Amino acid sequence: MIKKIYAFGSSFTEGGGFEFQVNPTIKYxxxxxxxxxxxxxxxxxGQLQKLLPNVEVINLAKSGYxxxxxxxLASDLVLSSEFNSEETLFLFEFSHLGRKEFFSRKLxxxxxxxxxxxxxxxxxxxxxRFSSVAREYNTDIKEVKNDLSKLPSSEFFEKFLKLxxxxxxxxxxxxxxxxxxxxxxKNRNIKYLLVEPPFYVNPSYWNNxxxxxxxxxxxxxxxxxxxxKPFGARISEETKKFHEDEHYGLISNxxxxxxxxxxxxxxxxxxxxxxxxxxxxxxxxxxxxDTNVLKLKGII
Amino acid sequence: MIKKIYAFGTSHTAGGGFEFNTNNTSxxxxxxxxIIDSENHFDFSYPSILSxxxxxxxxxxxxxxxxxxxxxRKIFHVLNQKSFKKEESLFLIEISSYDRxxxxxxxxxxxxxxxxxxxxxxxxxxxxxxxxxxxxxxxQRKYIENNKNMFHKLMIETLNYDRLLEKIQNNFLLLxxxxxxxxINYYLTNGDLPISPEHRHFLPDYSNKIIKYKLFDxxxxxYKKLENWTEKISxxxxxxxxxxxNKVNDSHQGLSVSFYxxxxxYNKMIDDGYLKSSHIDSNIIKYWEDFKSKLLDVI
Numbered sequence: 222m223i224k225k226i227y228a229f230g231s232s233f234t235e236g237g238g239f240e241f242q243v244n245p246t247i248k249y250x251x252x253x254x255x256x257x258x259x260x261x262x263x264x265x266x267g268q269l270q271k272l273l274p275n276v277e278v279i280n281l282a283k284s285g286y287x288x289x290x291x292x293x294l295a296s297d298l299v300l301s302s303e304f305n306s307e308e309t310l311f312l313f314e315f316s317h318l319g320r321k322e323f324f325s326r327k328l329x330x331x332x333x334x335x336x337x338x339x340x341x342x343x344x345x346x347x348x349x350r351f352s353s354v355a356r357e358y359n360t361d362i363k364e365v366k367n368d369l370s371k372l373p374s375s376e377f378f379e380k381f382l383k384l385x386x387x388x389x390x391x392x393x394x395x396x397x398x399x400x401x402x403x404x405x406x407k408n409r410n411i412k413y414l415l416v417e418p419p420f421y422v423n424p425s426y427w428n429n430x431x432x433x434x435x436x437x438x439x440x441x442x443x444x445x446x447x448x449x450k451p452f453g454a455r456i457s458e459e460t461k462k463f464h465e466d467e468h469y470g471l472i473s474n475x476x477x478x479x480x481x482x483x484x485x486x487x488x489x490x491x492x493x494x495x496x497x498x499x500x501x502x503x504x505x506x507x508x509x510x511d512t513n514v515l516k517l518k519g520i521i
Numbered sequence: 522m523i524k525k526i527y528a529f530g531t532s533h534t535a536g537g538g539f540e541f542n543t544n545n546t547s548x549x550x551x552x553x554x555x556i557i558d559s560e561n562h563f564d565f566s567y568p569s570i571l572s573x574x575x576x577x578x579x580x581x582x583x584x585x586x587x588x589x590x591x592x593x594r595k596i597f598h599v600l601n602q603k604s605f606k607k608e609e610s611l612f613l614i615e616i617s618s619y620d621r622x623x624x625x626x627x628x629x630x631x632x633x634x635x636x637x638x639x640x641x642x643x644x645x646x647x648x649x650x651x652x653x654x655x656x657x658x659x660x661q662r663k664y665i666e667n668n669k670n671m672f673h674k675l676m677i678e679t680l681n682y683d684r685l686l687e688k689i690q691n692n693f694l695l696l697x698x699x700x701x702x703x704x705i706n707y708y709l710t711n712g713d714l715p716i717s718p719e720h721r722h723f724l725p726d727y728s729n730k731i732i733k734y735k736l737f738d739x740x741x742x743x744y745k746k747l748e749n750w751t752e753k754i755s756x757x758x759x760x761x762x763x764x765x766x767n768k769v770n771d772s773h774q775g776l777s778v779s780f781y782x783x784x785x786x787y788n789k790m791i792d793d794g795y796l797k798s799s800h801i802d803s804n805i806i807k808y809w810e811d812f813k814s815k816l817l818d819v820i
Contacts, residue, residue, distance in 0.1 A: 296691050300720055323679040373678055381675060383627065384668060390625045397597040404699045409723070423601055 223310045223412070223490045226278045227298065228266035229291040230314025230416065232358075233445060234282030236264030238456045238468030240359040250460045250513050251471060254506060263471055265416075266312065268478035273491065284358045285333045287320030288395060288419075292402045293331075299409055310490060311406065311413040312481065314445060315399060317421060318391050325356070327371040332356050334378055338388045349386045351379040396421050403430040414484060416477070417445045436484045443480060449473050452500055459507070463514040471510075472503040523611045523706065523795040526579040527599050528568035529592040530615025533711065533751050534583035536566035538761045538773035543655040544662075548770045550761070555815050556776060565776060567710075568613055570783035575796070586654050587634045588621025589689060593696055594632075600705075611795060612700070612707035613786065615751070616714060619689045624672070626652070628664045635672055639682040645673050690716055694723060701725045706795065708732050708786060712749025729793075734785055736778070737805050739763065754778065764809065765816050777808035 228234050239260045241248050248258055261267040261280055270278035281294050295311060298304055321334040335352040354375065356368045399419040406413055407430055415434045422431060436443035449469055453459065459470030469477070476498060483495035528534050539550045541560035553565065563569050563581050572579035582595035592614060599605055599612075622635040631652045641647040650672055652661050693714040700707050701724070709731045716724075731748050738745045739758035747753060754760055754774045762768075764775030774782075784803030790796040 292691070292695075293688075296695070300691075300694075300723060302719070324681050324684045326678060326681055373674065377671070377674070380671060384671070385624045385626060387625050387627055393597075394594070397593060400597075401593070401695045401699045404702050405695045408698055408702045425601075 222308065222492065223485065224276055224308040225305070226266070226269065226273075226276055226310045226312060227295070228264075228269075228278065228280045228282055228312040228314075228416075229295055230282040230312075231286060231316050231320075232282070232284035232468055234264060234266060234312070234314045234416065235280060235284050236260040236262075236267060236468075236474070237284050237359075238464075238466035238470075239263035242361075243359050244464070246517070247456070247460075247464045247466075249517055250464055250510060252513055253509055254471070256471070263474060265469075265474040265477040265481070268471075268475045269481055272478055272482045272496075276491070282314065285320070285335055285353075285355060286322065286331075287316040287333070288399060288402075289320070289322035290331070290333075291315070292398060293322075295402070295406065299406070299411065306409055306411045309411065310485070311411060312416050313413055314417040315415070315419040316417070317395060317419075318388060319352070321386075325372060328356055328368060330356055332368075332372065334382070336382050336386060338386055338391060349382050349388070351375060351382050354378050392421060395419075396423060400426050400430065412488075412490065414481065416443070416481070418442065420444075436480060437487075438480055443484075445469075445477060448477070448480075459510055460514050461511065463517060472500070472506055475503055475506070476500060522609065522797070523575075523790065524577055524609040525606075526568055526572055526575070526577065526611050526613060527596075528566070528579060528581040528583050528613040528615075529595055530583040530613075530710070531587060531617045531621075532583070532585035532773060534566060534568060534613070534615040535581065535585055536562035536564065536569070536779075537585050538562075538769070538771035539565035539776075540585075540655040544657070544659075545655065547655060550769045550771070552765060552768050552816055553776060555818070556812055565779065567779040567782040567786070570780055571613075571786055574783060574787055574801070575790075583615065584634075584653070586621065586636055586649075586651060587623065587632075588617040588619075589692055590621070590623035591632070591634070592617065593692065594623075596696070596700075600703075607703070607705055610706060611790070612705060613710050614707055615711050616693075616709060616749075619685055619715070622676070626665065626668075629661045631661070633665055635676065637676050637680065639680045639685060642673075642676050642680055645669070648673050648676065686715075690720065694720060697724055697727060701727060708789065709748075710782065710786070711751045712747075732782075732785055732789055734782065735805075736781070737809070750774070750778070750782070759805075759809075764813060766813070768816065775809070775812070777805055777812045780808045780812075781805040 241258050256262055264280055266278050266280040318338045319336050323332050325332045334354045337350040400422050413434050414436050418431050454469050454473040456464055456466040456468055456470045479496045479498040485491045486493050486495045539562040540547055557564055568579045568581050620636055620638045623632050626633050633650055633652045635650045637648045650665055651657060694716055707730055713731055733748055734750055735744050735746050736750055736757060759775055759778050761771040761773055761775050781803055784801045788800045791798055
């Protein structure tokens with residue numbers, strides 16, 4: 222039986238958009254729900270924790286970061302002497318291009334360089350655009366400024382990107398590294414589910430590394446982004462544009478958590494019965510959010 | 522049976538020291554044409570020597586100055602080829618040192634390598650970068666040189682010894698795990714992986730993949746059994762300049778060492794059932810004396 226779950230990924234797994242200390246207004250939009258006002262609780266791993274009180278859920282996802290952080294942290298865990306593969310489940314939300322991790326000697330910590338990179342094109346470098354660099358996003362502005370003062374300028378990173386980043390080359394690198402990483406996890410007999418699968422991996426490895434860990438929804442394989450596309454899943458939509466944020470809202474994260482829960486039941490990772498929830502099951506929550514927003518807008 | 526050899530590594534596997542007609546001041550190894558009539562450094566490498574002995578093709582992806590990132594990238598390049606047949610292929614992998622960092626460069630549409638040790642990074646003189654240390658054209662050299670300061674600054678800001686070792690160790694571990702898991706035939710040609718003892722049990726037993734040699738130590742006049750020969754070449758006085766009586770001033774292994782390495786791999790292939798043949802009675806001293814006399818005749 223699973224006793225520990227580690228979630229890895231980007232802001233979509235961390236609970237991006239629910240930075241209550243930075244954006245206090247969002248707290249009011251999501252009040253009166255009986256929910257603990259923390260980023261973790263509003264993330265899907267946090268909601269999964271509520272569904273699994275006897276399991277410890279640890280969210281190692283971080284906004285802005287990508288696969289390099291996943292490989293690093295998951296490998297460290299697996300290689301540690303305390304790791305128990307029998308009782309552990311990994312949840313992976315893979316990202317693709319646009320994230321490059323470095324270690325900053327001055328900050329003595331990892332930093333992330335975010336950029337937009339297109340595949341193909343001629344010359345391909347023209348499509349690469351610097352976005353930002355940070356140790357941590359969505360934190361205290363003073364802290365962000367302090368970090369940035371110790372890092373090279375954004376012009377420096379912009380130049381670095383222009384010189385060295387090419388979509389096709391990065392795609393190949395990400396594909397190879399994800400393959401090697403998943404092969405290691407698989408070979409260590411570690412249970413993992415793909416919340417966002419690395420679809421860019423060479424198809425010849427799919428049946429060994431990806432397919433056995435797909436989350437099934439209506440016989441279809443789950444992808445957090447594909448799944449959330451058809452309905453108003455984002456915070457902007459959930460709050461009727463009161464709070465503009467493209468991350469997934471609380472209802473979406475509750476639904477994602479229940480899908481993971483059901484998958485765990487179906488695989489006998491836990492001895493419970495599937496919840497089989499749909500978006501409709503959360504209409505009551507949507508109504509409370511709607512009322513909160515109308516009050517905040519001064520309409521009622 | 523093995524029908525194709527793929528080699529990955531650094532200059533030691535690429536035929537380093539036998540670069541002819543280069544664009545820099547590297548020593549001219551012309552004297553060695555007495556032994557191998559070629560001006561292609563790959564022809565002087567142990568994978569090519571082995572391929573000639575076996576009568577099978579070799580694809581040598583090793584490159585001077587490059588490291589583990591290129592090894593991984595090229596291994597996948599081979600694995601992703603439709604024509605690749607794993608049962609008939611053998612990978613020869615040379616473990617590189619940790620001081621090599623690979624980047625893509627848009628302006629020349631090629632990868633470049635940076636050779637930089639974290640402890641020596643501050644001095645730009647200890648920092649080198651190139652697409653090809655011997656054969657890049659002037660345009661490529663200029664582009665790379667013009668951006669040397671930027672790469673130097675990047676390394677100063679980001680290179681940390683402990684983090685780098687952790688990363689390299691994980692990369693080694695994951696790649697070997699991948700090769701084992703996918704039943705790829707491979708040999709480690711210059712010793713074991715630099716993995717800490719507490720992490721070894723995470724890998725299947727790969728000790729049989731490490732080639733073992735018996736080289737001659739000219740400084741002590743006796744044979745030594747070892748795995749990692751690249752770090753002993755200088756101490757054992759087995760360098761190209763030792764072999765050529767300083768006519769070619771280069772510190773890579775002499776050609777006799779590469780012949781002996783090829784023989785050792787050949788014999789190991791027979792032992793492992795990759796090849797039906799008889800052992801070569803190989804002795805490095807025999808090659809050394811034979812080549813030395815040829816080289817000195819020419820001189």
